[in-house]
Amino acid sequence: MKTRSTAVNQVIELGNGNYCIREAESTNCYLLIGEKKALIFDVGYGYEDIKPLIAELTDLPLIVVNSHGDPDHALGSCWFAEAYIHELDLGKLFRNDTPEMKQKALDYRLNKLPALKPHIDRDMYLKTSVKGVNYRFVREGEVFDLGGKVLETIHLPGHSYGCIALLDAKNKDLFSGDMVTKHNIWYFLPADEQAPFRQAVSSYRKLQRRKAEIARIYPAHGSFPIGVGIIDQLLDSLEDMKQNHASDLYFESFAGSGYQHYYKDTLIIYSKARLEEFMEDSAHED
Numbered sequence: 383m384k385t386r387s388t389a390v391n392q393v394i395e396l397g398n399g400n401y402c403i404r405e406a407e408s409t410n411c412y413l414l415i416g417e418k419k420a421l422i423f424d425v426g427y428g429y430e431d432i433k434p435l436i437a438e439l440t441d442l443p444l445i446v447v448n449s450h451g452d453p454d455h456a457l458g459s460c461w462f463a464e465a466y467i468h469e470l471d472l473g474k475l476f477r478n479d480t481p482e483m484k485q486k487a488l489d490y491r492l493n494k495l496p497a498l499k500p501h502i503d504r505d506m507y508l509k510t511s512v513k514g515v516n517y518r519f520v521r522e523g524e525v526f527d528l529g530g531k532v533l534e535t536i537h538l539p540g541h542s543y544g545c546i547a548l549l550d551a552k553n554k555d556l557f558s559g560d561m562v563t564k565h566n567i568w569y570f571l572p573a574d575e576q577a578p579f580r581q582a583v584s585s586y587r588k589l590q591r592r593k594a595e596i597a598r599i600y601p602a603h604g605s606f607p608i609g610v611g612i613i614d615q616l617l618d619s620l621e622d623m624k625q626n627h628a629s630d631l632y633f634e635s636f637a638g639s640g641y642q643h644y645y646k647d648t649l650i651i652y653s654k655a656r657l658e659e660f661m662e663d664s665a666h667e668d
């Protein structure tokens with residue numbers, strides 16, 4: 383099928399009725415089309431309404447599912463009547479739904495991509511809100527049957543308390559949100575926004591146990607698909623970070639600051655407090 387992109391959203395065909403709608407060269411939103419229904423996994427910051435792009439690819443009833451409540455994944459819910467999110471992340475989404483947060487995030491993005499400036503209606507965007515959306519809570523094990531394509535929800539707390547991934551076991555595709563990626567993973571936001579590292583370790587171990595069911599991983603940021611070996615690398619990177627963090631470089635963003643730990647293909651950006659807590663937790667385990 384011929385796909386149309388806009389200046390803000392690039393549409394990439396993945397095969398097997400799956401598409402990536404990549405917003406502003408950053409957030410990979412996945413449109414998964416079955417025989418009876420379609421599902422969009424993440425909807426970006428929502429700099430523009432992506433419904434017209436979706437309508438060119440499918441006219442099936444659409445289910446909107448957010449991988450977690452961060453603004454770059456879920457603020458775009460404002461364009462839809464109903465959206466799924468894990469209950470632990472709805473508060474986070476609402477806290478991020480302010481003109482100030484949107485302004486900061488937009489400035490950060492336009493600083494990286496000045497060519498987008500004429501294509502985003504800033505005033506309109508600052509007025510959007512996710513508060514009028516009808517939310518449904520998505521839970522561990524919940525299944526979305528699209529007809530010929532079935533997606534199982536896997537709860538993976540870590541980068542946020544309510545992070546989920548969707549597994550299409552028949553086709554061996556994992557749509558991993560922010561928990562599994564070769565791009566950076568932020569772990570420096572306050573403790574009420576992101577789970578302790580010990581929970582991230584449990585989440586990566588949970589995915590390790592499902593490795594035989596996964597051949598390709600489609601992350602919410604960075605290149606795709608990636609191989610299943612990245613799950614082991616992420617676990618190893620957390621161990622490595624405990625030992626080898628002395629030369630980690632400082633990082634600053636519109637949402638806070640942290641330190642960058644590179645390990646093989648992975649990059650964890652963490653706060654000192656979170657690392658100290660992790661090291662203490664590990665000491666008690668021994």
Ligand SMILES: Nc1ccn([C@@H]2O[C@H](COP(=O)(O)O)[C@@H](O)[C@H]2O)c(=O)n1
Pocket residue numbers: 407408409452453454560565566567568603637
């Ligand atoms: N509230 C937020 C906002 C963004 N992130 C992460 O920022 C990264 C953005 O990467 P770009 O290279 O596209 O600038 C990405 O890892 C987001 O997940 C976040 O964690 N929380």
